[in-house]
Amino acid sequence: MTPARGDHAARRLEVSEAVWRVLSSRGFGGLTLRAVAAEMGASTGLLTHYFPNKRALVAYALDELDRRSLDRPRRNAPADGAPLPPAGLPRLRAALLDILPLDDAATAGNRIWVGSWDASLADPDLAAAHAVRYARAREMLAEHVAAAQRLGELPDRLAPAELAAGAQAFVLGLVVQALLAPSAYPPERQTALLDAYLAGLAATPAGPGIS
Amino acid sequence: MTPARGDHAARRLEVSEAVWRVLSSRGFGGLTLRAVAAEMGASTGLLTHYFPNKRALVAYALDELDRRSLDRPRRNAPADGAPLPPAGLPRLRAALLDILPLDDAATAGNRIWVGSWDASLADPDLAAAHAVRYARAREMLAEHVAAAQRLGELPDRLAPAELAAGAQAFVLGLVVQALLAPSAYPPERQTALLDAYLAGLAATPAGPGIS
Numbered sequence: 001m002t003p004a005r006g007d008h009a010a011r012r013l014e015v016s017e018a019v020w021r022v023l024s025s026r027g028f029g030g031l032t033l034r035a036v037a038a039e040m041g042a043s044t045g046l047l048t049h050y051f052p053n054k055r056a057l058v059a060y061a062l063d064e065l066d067r068r069s070l071d072r073p074r075r076n077a078p079a080d081g082a083p084l085p086p087a088g089l090p091r092l093r094a095a096l097l098d099i100l101p102l103d104d105a106a107t108a109g110n111r112i113w114v115g116s117w118d119a120s121l122a123d124p125d126l127a128a129a130h131a132v133r134y135a136r137a138r139e140m141l142a143e144h145v146a147a148a149q150r151l152g153e154l155p156d157r158l159a160p161a162e163l164a165a166g167a168q169a170f171v172l173g174l175v176v177q178a179l180l181a182p183s184a185y186p187p188e189r190q191t192a193l194l195d196a197y198l199a200g201l202a203a204t205p206a207g208p209g210i211s
Numbered sequence: 212m213t214p215a216r217g218d219h220a221a222r223r224l225e226v227s228e229a230v231w232r233v234l235s236s237r238g239f240g241g242l243t244l245r246a247v248a249a250e251m252g253a254s255t256g257l258l259t260h261y262f263p264n265k266r267a268l269v270a271y272a273l274d275e276l277d278r279r280s281l282d283r284p285r286r287n288a289p290a291d292g293a294p295l296p297p298a299g300l301p302r303l304r305a306a307l308l309d310i311l312p313l314d315d316a317a318t319a320g321n322r323i324w325v326g327s328w329d330a331s332l333a334d335p336d337l338a339a340a341h342a343v344r345y346a347r348a349r350e351m352l353a354e355h356v357a358a359a360q361r362l363g364e365l366p367d368r369l370a371p372a373e374l375a376a377g378a379q380a381f382v383l384g385l386v387v388q389a390l391l392a393p394s395a396y397p398p399e400r401q402t403a404l405l406d407a408y409l410a411g412l413a414a415t416p417a418g419p420g421i422s
Contacts, residue, residue, distance in 0.1 A: 027333040029240050115329035121322055121390060122238040131392035158407060165388070166404050170377070173384030177376070179332060181342035193377050196369060200411030 014040055015050055019061050020068075024108055027115040031057060058119050062126065065112050066133070072105055074098045089153040089198065092144035092167070096194055099171045101178050102187040110175050138164045155204055163201060170197050225251055226261055230272050231279075235319055238326040242268060269330050273337065276323055277344070283316055285309045300364040300409065303355035303378070307405055310382045312389050313398040321386050349375045366415055374412060381408050 018039040022031055033051060037044045051057040073079045075094040085094040101107035120126040141164035149156040154163065174193060178185035229250040233242055244262060248255045262268040284290045286305040296305040312318035331337040353375035360367040365374065385404060389396035 025333070027329040029330050030333055111332055115332060117387060117391070118238040118326035118329040119240050121326060122236070122241055127391055131395070134388060134391060135395070162404065162407065165400075166381070166408055169384035169388055169404065170381045170408075171384065172387050173380035173382065176328060176383050176387075177345060177380055180328070180338055180345060184342070184346070193373065193380065196373065196415070197377055197381075197411075200408075200415045203414040204407065204411045 012050075015047075016064055019057070019064060020112075023061055023112045023115065027111075028058065028061070028119045029115075031061060033057060055123070058123075059126070061112075062116055062120075062129070065109065065116065069109055069113075072109065088144070088148040088151040089202070092141065092148055093194070093198060095141060095144055096167060096171050096198075097191065099175065100187075100190050100194070101175060101182075102190060107179070107182075111179055114176055114179055134168065138168050141167055154202055157204070167197070167201070170194070223261075226258075227275055230268070230275060231323075234272055234323045234326065238322075239269065239272070239330045240326075242272060244268060266334070269334075269337070272323075273327055273331075273340070276320065276327065280320055280324075283320065299355070299359040299362040300413070303352065303359055304405070304409060306352060306355055307378060307382050307409075308402065310386065311398075311401050311405065312386060312393075313401060318390070318393075322390055325387060325390055345379065349379050352378055365413055368415070378408070378412070381405070 015036070018036045019031070021039050022035045026035065032054070033044050033047045036057070037047045040047075051060060075085065075098050076091060078084065085091045098106075099110075101110045116130070120130045138161065142160040145154060145160040145163045145167070148154040149160065171194065174185070174190055178190055226247070229247045230242070232250055233246045237246065243265070244255050244258045247268070248258045251258075262271060286296065286309050287302060289295065296302045309317075310321075312321045327341070331341045349372065353371040356365060356371040356374045356378070359365040360371065382405065385396070385401055389401055
C-alpha cells in the first residue's frame with residue numbers, strides 16, 4: 001500500500017531518509033535543518049514543523065538509528081527461518097559479530113552510532129539515553145555469557161556482567177578502528193581479532209589473583 | 212615571561228583555550244567560529260584571521276588535542292623522575308591505563324577524542340590522519356607486547372601487531388563506555404576490566420585452533 005503523496009506517513013518517511021543520508025555523508029556535525037531540507041528539495045520552514053530546533057533533530061536521528069538497528073537482520077535473530085546459533089559461546093560470538101561493521105548496512109549504522117557520541121556527550125539527557133541503550137545491550141550479552149558459563153565454555157570466576165562489559169568494550173573499540181581504517185580492518189581481520197579475544201576469555205584461569 | 216597583551220603568541224594561546232573550552236562543553240558539534248569568538252569575548256571577524264572556515268577550525272582542534280595529549284603526564288613516561296614500570300607486561304598495562312579516563316585530565320582529553328570521530332568520519336583527510344595516529348599508538352603497544360612475549364609473560368602464537376590491535380580496541384571501547392556512563396565505570400572498575408582482559412591475553416593457549 002503506497003500512501004498518497006502529501007500523506008503524513010509518506011512525508012515522515014521522506015524526512016527519515018533525508019536525515020539518514022545527511023548523517024551518512026556528513027555525520028552529526030553536518031546535521032542541520034538546512035542540510036536535511038536541501039536533501040529533500042524542501043524549504044527549511046517545512047522542516048521546522050517536524051523539528052522545532054537542532055536538539056529535536058538530533059534526538060529524532062538517534063531514535064531513527066534505534067529503529068534501523070532493530071530492523072537490521074541479525075545472526076542472533078535470523079529473519080529467514082535460519083537456525084539460531086547454539087546457546088552459550090556460539091550465540092555470544094554471533095551477538096558480537098552482529099555489532100561489527102562486517103557488511104555495508106552494519107558499517108553505515110556504526111558510522112552513525114559512533115558519530116552520535118559527540119552530540120550525546122554534549123547533552124546529559126542524550127548521554128543518559130545512550131547509557132541505557134548500552135546497558136541493555138550488555139544485559140543481553142550477559143545472558144549469553146551466563147549460558148556459556150553454565151555449559152562450561154567460559155570460566156565462572158568473573159560475573160557475567162563483567163565479562164559482558166569487557167566484550168562490549170572490545171567490539172565497540174574494534175568498530176571505531178574499523179571505521180577509521182577500513183583497509184586495515186577487513187571483515188576477516190575483525191573476525192579473527194574477535195575470535196582471539198573470545199579464546200582469551202575461555203582460557204582465563206579460574207583461580208584467584210587474576211591481575 | 213608574560214607576553215605583552217596583543218602579542219601573537221598570547222593571542223594564539225587565548226584562541227587555543229577558547230577552542231578547548233567550547234569542545235569540552237559542546238563537542239565538535241558545537242564548535243563554530245561564533246562559539247569560539249563568544250568564549251573569547253572577541254568578534255567572529257577576528258577569528259577568521261586564524262580560521263578561514265569551519266574545516267580549518269576542526270583541523271586546528273585536532274592538532275591542539277595532539278599537543279595536549281603529548282604534554283599530559285604519563286605512567287609510561289613519568290615526568291617527575293619516577294621509575295618507569297618494568298618492561299613487558301607491566302609497561303603494556305601502564306600504556307593502556309594511560310589511555311583510560313581515570314582522572315579529570317584524561318577524561319577531558321578522551322571526551323574530545325571520542326567527539327572528534329564524527330567530524331573525522333565525515334572527512335577523508337581527517338579520517339586518514341586519525342588512522343595514522345591510531346596506527347602509531349598500536350606500534351608503540353606492539354613493542355610492549357613483543358617485550359612481554361620475549362619475557363614469556365604473553366604467549367607468542369599471535370603476532371604483536373594483532374595483540375596490540377586487540378588491546379587498543381579494548382581500551383578504546385572502554386573509554387566510550389566510561390564517558391557515556393561514568394557512574395557505572397569508576398576508575399577501579401575500568402582498571403579491573405583491563406586487568407581481566409590482560410589475564411585473558413596471558414592465558415590464551417599457545418597451540419593452534421585459537422577460534
